[in-house]
Amino acid sequence: MKITKESLIIAWRILFWLVLLTFSYGHFFNAHWMVDYVPNFFPNPLYWIYFTWVCFIIAWISIIINKWAWAAGVGIAVMLGIFIATIHFPATLSGNAMAISNLLKDAAIAAWALIIAGLDPSLENILSDEKSQSSNNKKKKK
Numbered sequence: 785m786k787i788t789k790e791s792l793i794i795a796w797r798i799l800f801w802l803v804l805l806t807f808s809y810g811h812f813f814n815a816h817w818m819v820d821y822v823p824n825f826f827p828n829p830l831y832w833i834y835f836t837w838v839c840f841i842i843a844w845i846s847i848i849i850n851k852w853a854w855a856a857g858v859g860i861a862v863m864l865g866i867f868i869a870t871i872h873f874p875a876t877l878s879g880n881a882m883a884i885s886n887l888l889k890d891a892a893i894a895a896w897a898l899i900i901a902g903l904d905p906s907l908e909n910i911l912s913d914e915k916s917q918s919s920n921n922k923k924k925k926k
Contacts, residue, residue, distance in 0.1 A: 793903050800900050801848050803893060804860070808840035823870050839863055847900060857901025864894040 811818065815833045822829035843856035868890050875883035 796903070797847055797853075797900060800896055801844060803896075804840050804844040804847070808837050808844060811837035811840060821871055836863070850904070854901040854904035857897040857904070860897040861894040861901070864890040864897070
């Protein structure tokens, strides 16, 4: 069996899909336990935990069916960046020993999500359409 770029991309997507599945499971079944991690300036912490679960599920579906996977990857990366800025970084500064590992975990998963976003073939179509439109606009100006 020859390993191709396409087979590696599929394996990469499946692994990321499993990670999202694990996190979505954790947010749904451990929501009451996670309430303490939501910053005080967010109203109704349980809502935000379930909202996160819904975001994971939408991204999970998007990546597995390969529709708008680039948007799902960017969305997950932004969401994890918000988690880092509002939860993990402040907890690290306050001396929480586990916060740095959670910060690094979320940063690694955010990077992985951006890689998944960049591997989406529909992104190439979008970018090529934008390039052709900008080159057409330049030709019209001349």
